[in-house]
Amino acid sequence: MRIHIKGGRLIDPANGIDGRHDLYIADGQVVAIDQSPDGFGADQVIDASDQIVIPGLVDLNARLREPGQEHKATIASETRAAAAGGITTLCVQPDTDPIIDTPAVAELIHHRARQAGFARVVTLGALTLQLQGEHLSEMEELIREGGCIAVSNALNPLNNTLVYRRALEYAANYDLTVFIYANDPWLSNKGCAHEGAISTRLGLPGIPESAETVAVARDLMLIEQTGVRAHFMHLSCAQSIQKIARARHDNLPVSIDVAAHQLYLTEMDLGDFNSACHVIPPLRTQRDKDGLRAGLGNGTINAISSAHQPHDADAKLAPFCETEPGISALETLLPLTLRLSEEKVMPLSDAIARITSEPAAILGIDGGRLGVGDRADICIFDPNERWTVDYNTLASCGKNTPFLGWEMQGRVSHTLLAGQPVYQVNQ
Amino acid sequence: MKRQDIQCDSQGQLRHFLTIEGHKRETLTQILDTAENFVTVGNQPVKKVPLLRGKTIVNLFFESSTRTRTTFELAAKRLSADVLNINISTSSTSKGESLLDMLRNLESMHCDMFVVRHEQSGAAHFIAQHVAPHISVINAGDGRHAHPTQAMLDMFTIRKHKPDFTALRVAIVGDLMHSRVARSQIHALNVLGVPEIRAIGPRTLIPPYLEQMGVHVYHDLRQGLEDVDVVIMLRLQRERMDGALLPSELEYFQTYGLTQEKLAQAKPDAIVMHPGPINRGVEIESSVADGPQSVILEQVSNGIAVRMAIMSVVLGRKPGSEEGEA
Numbered sequence: 001m002r003i004h005i006k007g008g009r010l011i012d013p014a015n016g017i018d019g020r021h022d023l024y025i026a027d028g029q030v031v032a033i034d035q036s037p038d039g040f041g042a043d044q045v046i047d048a049s050d051q052i053v054i055p056g057l058v059d060l061n062a063r064l065r066e067p068g069q070e071h072k073a074t075i076a077s078e079t080r081a082a083a084a085g086g087i088t089t090l091c092v093q094p095d096t097d098p099i100i101d102t103p104a105v106a107e108l109i110h111h112r113a114r115q116a117g118f119a120r121v122v123t124l125g126a127l128t129l130q131l132q133g134e135h136l137s138e139m140e141e142l143i144r145e146g147g148c149i150a151v152s153n154a155l156n157p158l159n160n161t162l163v164y165r166r167a168l169e170y171a172a173n174y175d176l177t178v179f180i181y182a183n184d185p186w187l188s189n190k191g192c193a194h195e196g197a198i199s200t201r202l203g204l205p206g207i208p209e210s211a212e213t214v215a216v217a218r219d220l221m222l223i224e225q226t227g228v229r230a231h232f233m234h235l236s237c238a239q240s241i242q243k244i245a246r247a248r249h250d251n252l253p254v255s256i257d258v259a260a261h262q263l264y265l266t267e268m269d270l271g272d273f274n275s276a277c278h279v280i281p282p283l284r285t286q287r288d289k290d291g292l293r294a295g296l297g298n299g300t301i302n303a304i305s306s307a308h309q310p311h312d313a314d315a316k317l318a319p320f321c322e323t324e325p326g327i328s329a330l331e332t333l334l335p336l337t338l339r340l341s342e343e344k345v346m347p348l349s350d351a352i353a354r355i356t357s358e359p360a361a362i363l364g365i366d367g368g369r370l371g372v373g374d375r376a377d378i379c380i381f382d383p384n385e386r387w388t389v390d391y392n393t394l395a396s397c398g399k400n401t402p403f404l405g406w407e408m409q410g411r412v413s414h415t416l417l418a419g420q421p422v423y424q425v426n427q
Numbered sequence: 428m429k430r431q432d433i434q435c436d437s438q439g440q441l442r443h444f445l446t447i448e449g450h451k452r453e454t455l456t457q458i459l460d461t462a463e464n465f466v467t468v469g470n471q472p473v474k475k476v477p478l479l480r481g482k483t484i485v486n487l488f489f490e491s492s493t494r495t496r497t498t499f500e501l502a503a504k505r506l507s508a509d510v511l512n513i514n515i516s517t518s519s520t521s522k523g524e525s526l527l528d529m530l531r532n533l534e535s536m537h538c539d540m541f542v543v544r545h546e547q548s549g550a551a552h553f554i555a556q557h558v559a560p561h562i563s564v565i566n567a568g569d570g571r572h573a574h575p576t577q578a579m580l581d582m583f584t585i586r587k588h589k590p591d592f593t594a595l596r597v598a599i600v601g602d603l604m605h606s607r608v609a610r611s612q613i614h615a616l617n618v619l620g621v622p623e624i625r626a627i628g629p630r631t632l633i634p635p636y637l638e639q640m641g642v643h644v645y646h647d648l649r650q651g652l653e654d655v656d657v658v659i660m661l662r663l664q665r666e667r668m669d670g671a672l673l674p675s676e677l678e679y680f681q682t683y684g685l686t687q688e689k690l691a692q693a694k695p696d697a698i699v700m701h702p703g704p705i706n707r708g709v710e711i712e713s714s715v716a717d718g719p720q721s722v723i724l725e726q727v728s729n730g731i732a733v734r735m736a737i738m739s740v741v742l743g744r745k746p747g748s749e750e751g752e753a
Contacts, residue, residue: 057736200636201610203548203570203572204570205571206635272433272549273553319547319569320547320548321548
């Protein structure tokens, strides 16, 4: 299929491009910019005037609930929602059921995603067997046979620091990136909200800042010792960012993402036990929110992820702590990121890099760029269109978002996956 | 902070009683005044008033309780309501029927009020958010969050002895971290205009940022008790010893247990309160618990009148008003 994207403002941060350019797509690739190739007969012309054309979004952290929790969502439903949100690559955690600690599970996920055809799904293999933190998984096989692109212990703790050290060393041996959830399970205990004024007022068991910062400190030491390349997932505390910034200054190979909701919500949003705001790591303080924004502005934080966790309605219908944590977030990732430039946190092109080229670089995959010869994973959006997050129009099976009723600016009009239209607004 | 007031109906009338937070002083005073009228009911040969005749009140207890449930039951019966006691261990709900399914079933039996106790903070709010519009919810204790009826009976007891809240210094001593009673007391004392509220306990039992609720935190009992008018002791739950919160009951008693000698720091006419049940020799010495300054048993008997007042105010009936619709 040949597509001509006409008259749009192309923002391609990886190539330093921000300007009005025509794109010509054929055979799943960008074949030309501005100059139509000889004899290019477009099957479809997309009029992108007044629109912005960017690489398809790369989301570092999404849960699709398949296999194992298909009553919440499926790979097909969530990749379709991803396409509606302009996301063309999703990275999933190994804590599916069964867990991704054998190549077969990874293959199943890749297969289902290809069948659905809405977005590319890449997988993290389990760092330890059954994510139990006791035995190393067969990482080399997970990568080679299963096609996993990195390893992680998901949200599960690695209490035994010796096993942790060995796991990092072993991953370094195969030049794998380890995705880390920095959490000291003893300190976070059975908490369900940030330990602070709000958890005290509501009587909710708290998760102290130290649950994250203590883990970050320990992890940084082990990263330094083992020489592994590591990525910290959805950090929530300003202090963590500062610690990692210092380590990065010492040339430690570490990267960071934050979940988009952490940039807009704080503990105050819990109100009277609003379970839509029950998320792990918890919503922190205004100071943390400001610190995370500053970390994005100064480049310490590499990427913004959705941390998408779709839930069925029942999962959120219980007293706060008994509800399942998580936010359905694929369709708000782009507008929430765009809003950062509106709110002067960083320039638009930098904001877009945080959801395209930067996460692609962390994953070590092609994508997140739109030069000639690059794969045509493309998101086209109207930067001026306002829309309201609405229960009935969300494509995700998970309607669990605290942003319901929020007005967003910037709406995806087209998503192309390897040159094929996978989403078009008002379809 | 913007929050819609779930506790009132569209006319601003009290519909649920979930927490003290957010109530106006007049509302609390109205409840205390109403309770005054109910105190005598218990002394009459026929201990009943017909205010809630024809109403059905369900005591929905997901956490075991003897004292609170009994006083709620007595309060409802003295108001002539029909009372249903349902004790559910939370383990059985988690296995099968969801909390909401259970509520729907009870609603369809045409109940008027749920009195709810649950081990989870926010449970009463959750239930109030999801019940049918004709049902009122009273929080009889949710997790560590709130126990507003206990706080009201404590305020009632304080007012009996110290009528002017605006001239009081009140100390709350012990495990404030895990105490829903303390949280509700702090809100109530603040709403009623108490100028100085002190929270006294070891750092492991004082939750972070407690000052933001409007208290002064002390870690030294003697210092904290100096010149106070009211001493409220909190129950120290034995299971707290299992963790790393406290080394031993003995050490706790030695440092934070209320003895005659430490009580001497307070004003000579200070009263001593405790929500019960008491751990003698852990948080309080027997001679203090049973001594002349103790009003602990009064608290229990006041509990019935105050709960009658809350139920009648919430269901829109004040003493002396005519019997309304059937």
